[in-house]
Amino acid sequence: MVATKTMKEVTQEAWARRPLIISGPCSAETEEQVMKTAVQLQETGKVDIMRAGIWKPRTRPGSFEGIGTKGLAWLQKAREITGIPVAVEVATAKQVEDALHFDVDVLWIGARTTVNPFSVQDVADALRGVEVPVLIKNPINPDLELWIGAVERVAKAGIKQIGLIHRGFSSYGNTEYRNAPMWHLAIEMKRRHPGMLFINDPSHICGRRDILQDVAQTAIDLDFDGLIIESHIDPDKAWSDAKQQITPARLGEMLSAIRWRREDVASDEYHANLEKLRQQINQLDDELMQIIGERMKISEKIGQYKKENNITILQTNRWNAILERAFKKGDKLGLSQEFITKYFDAVHMESINHQNKVMNS
Ligand code: PEP
Ligand code: MN
Numbered sequence: 001m002v003a004t005k006t007m008k009e010v011t012q013e014a015w016a017r018r019p020l021i022i023s024g025p026c027s028a029e030t031e032e033q034v035m036k037t038a039v040q041l042q043e044t045g046k047v048d049i050m051r052a053g054i055w056k057p058r059t060r061p062g063s064f065e066g067i068g069t070k071g072l073a074w075l076q077k078a079r080e081i082t083g084i085p086v087a088v089e090v091a092t093a094k095q096v097e098d099a100l101h102f103d104v105d106v107l108w109i110g111a112r113t114t115v116n117p118f119s120v121q122d123v124a125d126a127l128r129g130v131e132v133p134v135l136i137k138n139p140i141n142p143d144l145e146l147w148i149g150a151v152e153r154v155a156k157a158g159i160k161q162i163g164l165i166h167r168g169f170s171s172y173g174n175t176e177y178r179n180a181p182m183w184h185l186a187i188e189m190k191r192r193h194p195g196m197l198f199i200n201d202p203s204h205i206c207g208r209r210d211i212l213q214d215v216a217q218t219a220i221d222l223d224f225d226g227l228i229i230e231s232h233i234d235p236d237k238a239w240s241d242a243k244q245q246i247t248p249a250r251l252g253e254m255l256s257a258i259r260w261r262r263e264d265v266a267s268d269e270y271h272a273n274l275e276k277l278r279q280q281i282n283q284l285d286d287e288l289m290q291i292i293g294e295r296m297k298i299s300e301k302i303g304q305y306k307k308e309n310n311i312t313i314l315q316t317n318r319w320n321a322i323l324e325r326a327f328k329k330g331d332k333l334g335l336s337q338e339f340i341t342k343y344f345d346a347v348h349m350e351s352i353n354h355q356n357k358v359m360n361s
Contacts, residue, residue, distance in 0.1 A: 008131075011085040011105040014048040015133055015161060019260065020199060020226030022087060023251055024051035026241035027064060028071035036233045038078035040248035046255050047248075049106055050078065051087045051228060055095055056240055057112045064239040072102035079105075087135070091119060093126035100130060108135035109150060111167055111204070115139040120150045124157040133161035135228075137201070142169040142182055144189055151193070163197030164189060165228060166219075168205035178207020178244070181215065183222060190223075203230040203244045212246065213254055220258055229254070292347065296354045303355030313355045319348065 005013075014020070023041055028034050034052060041047040052075060056066035075086045085105035090096045091113045099107060107127075113119045114137055127134065134154050139146040147164075154162055166186040168179025190198050200219030202212045216227055232238045235245035246254070306313065323344055330340040 007079070007085065007103065007105060010083065011049075011133065014085050015106075015163075015197070017048050018225055019220070020049070020197065021047050021255065022049040022051050022199070022226070022228040023047050023231045023248070024087075025232045025238065026053055026203075026230045026245060027056050027239055028052040028054055028067050028074055029064075029239050030067075031074045031077075033233060034071070034074040034078050035081070037231065037248060038082045038084065040233060041231065041251070042082040042084060044248055044252035044255070046252055047084060048226075049087050050075075050082070050084045051108075051230075053240070054088050054099075055091060057089075057091060057110055058240070069098050069102075072098060072104065075104065076102055090123055093122050096123055096126035100132065104132075106133045106135065108165065109137060109154070111137045111140045114150045115141060115143075115146055117146075117149060117153070120153050124153040124159075127154065127157045127159055129158065132159070133163065134159050135163040135165050135197075135199070137165040137167050138169065138185070138189070140170040140179075142180075142185055144185055144192075147189060148192065151196075161197075163199060163225075164193065165199055165201050166205075166224070167201035176211070177205055179205050181205050181218075183218070186224075187222065197225050199226040199228055200224040201228045203228070203241070206244055207241075208243050209235070209246055212244070213257060216254065217258055220261060223261070223263060227255075292350075295347070296351060299351040299354045300358050303358035306355070307359045313352055313359065322348075 024047075025033065025037055037052075038050055041050055052071065054066055054068065054071045054075075056064060058065055072088070075088070078084075079086050087106035087108055088099050088104045089110045090099055090107050091110060096107065109120065109123060113123065136147070136150050136154060139150075151162055151164070166181070166189070168177060168181045169185070171180045186198075186200075190196075200216070202215040202219065205215050206212050212229065216229070219227060229251060230241060230245045231248050231251045232242075232245040233247065235247060236242055238245050303313070323341070326340050326344055327337055330337070
């Protein structure tokens with residue numbers, strides 16, 4: 001007799017696979033769309049978990065807000081045919097109950113829910129005593145504490161398998177991205193949760209198809225454990241997030257084109273060379289800190305001088321001149337304007353704080 005695996009076992013294996021690939025439509029729309037997507041995703045041979053939104057939190061009312069509970073039956077059917085575990089977003093206790101009633105294998109908490117501790121607690125309470133893996137997206141605003149808080153609430157409810165999804169952060173005005181990746185926040189979140197599954201969501205970061213590949217590659221280069229990418233049998237006709245979805249076939253090509261990196265390699269030569277380069281970096285970092293410390297001492301002298309002459313700390317013209325000068329120099333050194341701006345902003349703030357202490361002491 002052939003022992004068939006239970007869906008729980010299949011889900012455990014999927015959760016443990018690296019890279020972990022989750023894909024499926026932004027929203028379940030029709031039974032036919034769900035079934036066709038599922039089969040095409042299975043044909044890629046690269047998808048571990050199938051996602052589909054059943055209840056859609058849209059920014060404005062009037063857009064498609066999800067097919068609701070009847071879509072859960074379609075997912076069950078899709079899973080029967082493909083054997084691929086399914087994942088659904090939940091935002092309320094009722095949605096958790098419904099999803100579990102239909103044996104959804106993996107749940108995720110969306111960005112608009114993670115921002116709200118009441119909602120996260122509501123979901124967490126409904127999860128008490130349940131054994132289901134839960135993925136938690138970052139909140140829409142760049143606030144790590146909210147994200148960490150959501151992880152704590154779900155963990156306190158007794159959920160053992162928690163994963164993180166980095167889907168970028170909302171920012172005002174038009175940028176290249178729909179949601180700015182702010183990779184440094186993802187890196188910090190990962191640092192604070194060593195060993196926790198951490199995947200990237202290029203679809204909601206990009207909001208468009210043409211830059212998905214680049215963002216996915218960046219995520220893999222930053223050692224993410226996997227990707228969640230939206231796919232649709234007819235992306236342009238999708239009822240939600242049409243611009244960012246790709247066909248399952250395109251997903252397959254994209255994943256094949258990614259340069260998968262390994263975290264380490266068992267080579268003494270590699271480790272010795274890396275160690276040498278890292279020592280150089282440490283040395284330079286020490287020197288940079290030394291120099292910045294000296295720069296602050298000069299700022300304090302300027303502060304003393306301004307104090308004696310009763311002059312304001314901030315001198316806008318001088319600040320613009322410093323930035324202009326730095327852009328020109330930085331350009332020659334291969335440093336981006338974005339970096340120069342961030343670096344000088346930080347140095348300037350520190351400098352103002354030092355002057356402030358001198359002037360108001
Ligand atoms: C989604 O995954 O379709 C979704 C609504 O994402 P987010 O919560 O990241 O906006
Ligand atoms: Mn979406």
